[in-house]
Amino acid sequence: MHTLRSSLFALLFTCTPLFAVAAPATDTVDLKYEKFQLPNGLTVVVHEDHKAPVVAVSIWYHIGSADEPQGKTGFAHLFEHLMFSGSEHHKGSYLEAFDPIGATDMNGTTWFDRTNYFETVPTTAVDLALWMESDRMGHLLGAIGQKELDTQRGVVQNEKRQGENRPYGRVSELYLKNIFPTNHPYQHDTIGSMADLDAASLADVKAWFRCNYGAANTTLVLAGDITPAIARAKVMKYFGDIPAGPAVAHQQPWITPLGHRVDGVQHDHVAQTRIYRTWVVPQDGSDDALNLDLATTILGGGKSSRLYQRLVYRDKLVDDVSVSLSPFALASMLEIQADLKDGVDLAKVDAAIDEELKRFRAEGPSADELARAQVRYRGEFVRNVESVSDQARVLAEGQVYRDDPGAFRKDLSRIAAATVAGVRKAADTWLSRGDYHLKVLPAGKDFDPAAEDAKVASRAAMPGRPATVLPPARRYSVAQSGVDRSEGVPKVASFPTLQFPALQRARLKNGIEVVLAERHAVPVTQVELMFDAGYAADHGRRPGTAAFATSLLEESTKTLDSTEVAIRKERLGARIGAACGLDSCIASLNALEDRLVPSLALFADTVRNPAFKASDIARLREQHLAEIAQSKSSPMGVAQRILPPLLYGKEHAYGIPFDGLGSVADVKAMTAADFTAFQRDYLRPDNLKILVVGDTTLAGILPQLDAAFGDWQAPATPRPRKNLASVAVPAKPRLFLIDRPDAPQSLILAGLLVPSAKAPDYLTLRLANDALGGSFSSRLNMNLREDKHWAYGAHTMMSDTSGQGPMFFYAPVQTDKTAPSIAETLKEARAIVGDKPVTEAEIGNIRDMRVRALPGAYETSDAVLGTVTKIVKFGWPDDYVQTLKTRIEGVTPATAETALKEVVKPEAMTWVIVGDLRKIEQPVRALGIGDVEVLDADGHTVH
Template identity: 65%
Template sequence: MVVPEIAYTRTMLPNGLTLVVHEDHKAPVVAVSVWYHVGSGDEPKGKSGLAHLFEHLMFSGSEHHKGSFFAPFELAGATGMNGTTGFDRTNYFETVPTTALDMALWMESDRMGHLLGAIGQKELDTQRGVVQNEKRQGENAPYGRVYQNILSNIYPANHPYQHDIIGSMQDLNGASLADVKQWFRDRYGAANAVIVLAGDITPAQAKEKVVKYFGDIPAGPPVPRQQPWITPLAKSTRGVQHDHVSQTRIYRTWVVPQLGTDDLISLRLAATVLGGGRTSRLYQRLVYQDKLADNVSAGVSPLALTGQFQINANVRKGVDAAKVESVIADELNKFLIEGPTQDELDRAKVVYRASLVRRLEKVGDKAQMLASGQLYLGDPGAYKKDQQRVDAATVGSVKASADRWLTKGDYLLTVLPGSNDFDPQAEDAKVVPLPDAQGRPEPKLPAAQQYVVSESEVDRAKGVPQVTHFPELRFPKLERGKLKNGIEVVLAQHYTVPVTQIYLQFDGGYAADEGRKLGTASFAASLMGESTKSLDALEVAKRTQRLGAIMGVSCGLDTCSALLNTLNDQLKPSLALFADIVRNPAFTADDIERVRAQRLAHIAQEKVDPASLAERMLPPLLYGHDHAYRIPFTGTGSEASIKSLTADDLEAFRRDWLRPDNVKILVAGDTTLKEITPQLDAVFGDWRAPSAPLPKKNIAKVADQAKPRVFLIDRPKAPQSLILAGLLAPSSKAINAIDIDIANRAFGGTFTSRLNMNLREEKRWSYGAGSGLVGALGQRPFQMYASVQADKTTESALEMEKEAVAIVGAKPLTAQEVDKVRSSILRGLSGSFETTGSVIGAVDNIVKYGRPDDYVQTLEQRIEAVSVSSAQAAIDEIVKPRALTWVIVGDLKKIEQPVRELGLGKVHVLDAEGQLVR
């Protein structure tokens, strides 16, 4: 397997800014990636979270563009836009239509060179509140407080990585306006940044534009670079943490070398052999053989100063965690003695290479790879050196690296389910960090250089450059054919990387559980990735791994899909294995019991995760108990039904629904109908349908609720409440489906939508609020949602209700809102179908919802036809405040009485099973 190269040019501007350019003209888009060499590891003591807080401030606007940074990008149709903070860097990125590149560079340069005048106390307080709710939301999720515990116990207190990136509440509260402004002055100069442009642009064009927009920005003061400091533990230690979880989990973590080293790559290969999926030693032993765990994995975190090697395992219910610990130690010891086998190492190498090939499909991913190589190692092509390290790895070298690092001390953390009155804040107070250590290397200043700025050619007083024209949409014409048994084939020719994707789309889905045990569809699909009638589960997994393929069966609400994602040079053997999985699942007793245990554990975990719990409760409340859509939207079913499923149940589902007269084969990749049809015929052409007729599903129309209702679910001591409010919307097949989509985006489906701007940016009660629609052949669920700080639960619900009332009443959609969303979709079309996966996803929807083959090619005119009145008519059809069904998950001691007094509707209290408590 040959890994395609990411060709690039690199230039340093006179002001010290490093520019890396990669040409890729397959789509009319350019990825813009700006990386600053500053992260949470650079924060002084008592200022934890400052780097991440500042990342948020960088989206608040700049001196020449007041207001949200997202707004111009939404109008220009940007995709993949965000920013992230790590221990060692902060990055900002977006992919824009080629014609919007000047706008993007203007925006990025304005906040790099002209930010401080736009940051005041109001902006700081707003983003501080948003970040604190991001922290609460993370900690409110199962296992959400684990990472800080691990960092406190593997790194000395004076190590740059000793505190987590988001920081402490105390330090966030203490961050002053002077602190954040000085942070910018000290670290956000041009010489401390890398900008990568990847996509539809030449190096000459890129340099001209970057010099124009960034050339006048000062280099900034020299920024001291933190130096690698690998601090392996002298001895093994252990800790225990309680949390709102349903299942005991074990984390075992070692400190290992940093990225760019031979050892780290060898350890990554070792992690694949030990815990990289179903073929790995730990998975085979703990999940398949001894049946002590429901899942186990191993992985490496590649960081600039040091790395982490971690094994984690979900302990099966009723099993002593000490037994799992013992097996992990036993398998690790065997590995240290023997090393990997040649076959294990070869398969691990294929996994690495195949993953790299797939990452090369998106210009955004390639930009990230080039930027990280340049920022951390001074080499945009560092990914190639890592691939060379993989190719050169031997059984002996992998064993030697494991011997060097996995025989040192480690930290073993056991996370246990907390009691009902468990207080996470009290638990956090028990975590005592390691003391300071000797030997921390001093940060080093970069080599002294003379930087100069150029005179600006940009009149920033004119504001953001307007984008007046956009590239044409490129989407392949669909081709249709048939196999010799009549199965329809739909092909979209699309070449980006040497990969082909094949979907088998079956009518069915979770809705096919109607008349069966809830969760049958999802359970049967999961088992179809296990053994076949001729191959056991281990052999299926090994063959898949050797091929570098991804394959499996899954279900959504209305359909089940079998997916094959294969490298082109392995298409024939991959298709043969894929067909065996689809046509000949064995449903063995061992597989059923193993997957049953995993599914029951997953359901239990859903019941302690606020968002998943709410998603489990809402469907039967919206649709009633006789409708095909009453199943939890997670598809997992109920514990009682999963416990009772038999091999006969699963085979009956497969026989009834996953059959050749109920399937269409969708293909996207570098092939033709003439080439692919014989290959598909060879494995599916002789597939014969059973004589029994296809079953039917009840997706009849459901009436709106006569009155609003509120259902509360208790989550004691929760720092946040999860609010979910549901209504029913027309089918995805509705003639006004695009009007519905545009109206929803304006209301709650974009960053600058009404709901998000209210609860996040104005009130700062939430990390994010919005609304969304789930695709469906029947009535779709329309949901408003927000995770909000616990003490603002009633206020937040009231604001959500006010927004719902206003949009169908006193504050209807405006022309500006509709134009903004319409423009965003239209201008984003050119970059929406860059990957093979996005193309086949579009084909999937065309086929599923019976849309014309030229649906994508005619999207522009369909979107342009949406008017303010038609969008308003769509939202009026859906948003009926007096029919809302509310599900709120939070600490009832704090929120129940205030919610009752609010008068949203009649209040009921449910338990985690959905049973009425009061």
């Protein structure tokens, strides 16, 4: 039996095909490129962008999970992991070569139709990146053995467990089986099944590589500080000698709509019933897909959308509803997702959805709805191509899926030219077909996920699957290699200097401070109002007030209801939002430059004149209660709610659940008076700094800000003070267990307290933490992921705070390794402050990585704004970034060891472990680390 099965798999892995058979706009962004092909068939696309001294290197193989043979689900993704295990001329982890040069945005991903690998490197390190990518493309197999396969198999299986341990994490596998017929390439999810992952052999790995990873099946995109001429020479040098590989037959579009509605039910550990309704629709780049993209925005793209207005505002049946399009090369999926209120009749929700869809199919959108959707599409494109890595992604998607790197231009043009009639016709054509209707219900006590999954049936096979198509026959050739790979990875002799905008400061006529960092890469300006408040401001009032009050800034003003606010944002293509963190509450505007003035006026109205209307409060109250329930159903969510009060104590301003949502009882009791009082105390002009990053100047933005905020006067009442007193180190370790029945993983979260981000040696501690658990190559991650492969990832995390901050040891691990993982985590903590302190090699690597990553770290406006926010919040000097290099280079093993010893107290750690109590309680108690207490999801002792 085993021999026969192996023989069948060998046949399937031969290299033969598997089957024989808006509105006008003055602002715009274009990605000019040059495309060429090497003699070996490698397609290369180059885009110049010299705003920062970095280059995105993005390599896309036209092979994905849709191409996996039967019985080999998850194989494309497993192979992606193996590509990081080293190559013949660079043994060991692929990342080892990139850490010292400061690579950013580095990863690999697998999807239905492709597998990609990418990194952004300093301009001077392009040779190194191309050497590395070409070495694993042309020289991989000698570096991959059984050990590497077994390691990455374990990592991937824990990645699967981690996904399934999240609320609604088992949905995708189920609905793909029912949306697509059994013989459709998209019928299984990318991560695959445990059984198929177990069955993957070393022979399979090598066959997959030989069949699919040749040069002629690959697109390489270089975007950034490089010219086409330089790119052509370098790519030819490193890739020119790699064989084209066998011709790879590509799947063809196959749209397989359901003939009628199909119902499905899934039980899971979720807080509320959620429904998914999914239609199979045309593929990426088709006219219908673009029209349906606009339709999804109009139907369920925000508060003004038809389904949100109907189901949330009018009928009050759901807490949230959204509609989205997921476009792929062979077919797309249009999905409606809704979270039902408790006790709501599902039939009423379906009837309301069907009624709105019927009306939309008959009438189409209004001209105003269509114009708003068009503005949104253009605005999102402009925002999403600021970074060179995103530019490379857009160009690669066009080339791989549509043989045209400039496909985005056609899409923008067709979106701008879309008509009411065209959108209506597309909706009527495809939404009149059948959909898969999945209802996910909260599980009962006797829930058995394995037994339930075993009952799942798949959609029957369909005739008419298109034959795969081989690329046109062509004679390829290879060049003589000009690279002596025995010399190893090219050395990087120099690195570019950091470019960070100088901060400019001014004040409005009422004294509000303005801090500007100019960025002219894209025609967008971001304005951030930072109030000294945050979840910590809840101390002395009902917990959750800050989050609730701030969320109301996105609702009605004294002259506009919440729907009109949403509509006006859409007409402007503006993003306006408000949210809190631990120390501050922020209202933000992201505006297209040609619409900045009216966007600022609307923004100011939402911040200065919130109405706190009873109807808005009632609606958001239900949503906040649902968020609390959702947070308590997530392993990480419940751990982050429980651990901070244990670390800080209830009298400290940080001794609250870190989601900031408060308790059910408090949210139910909040009134408009609570929010008015919070606004008076904290959301006021004398507690505010305005931060601006974007396509503007101080002379240009100051009058506009003065018009919006310059006459805003502070109330006479004093501002409250937050209790951020120092907290003593616990006398002994404490362990708390929280039951999550049937969990395939346990979530380990252990906490300590570290100094404020204002502390003089805080940067030293941050770098020292990178060695412990703050980077991929850290001790904790290498232990639990790469060595033991008990986890998909294990890390230590620090939060920048005004008071003492938390350091979390985080490790989601397979259930049977919970106690051993706790022991290993504790061992690493003890070692780094004991007999195995940080070494010169570790700290040297971290220094190099952090310093050399600086030029690429501030490439986007978002990254600049995030750092400006910290500079202002924590009182760091204005030249903080410009002097980072010197201060990082001053960190030594001795100073790192001192910083760690001050905070890492292994015998004072507070542990929260969320998992299946039946399986983990006794092994955890047997560790003998400290007293063990069982809590419920609210932090109460379970007796």
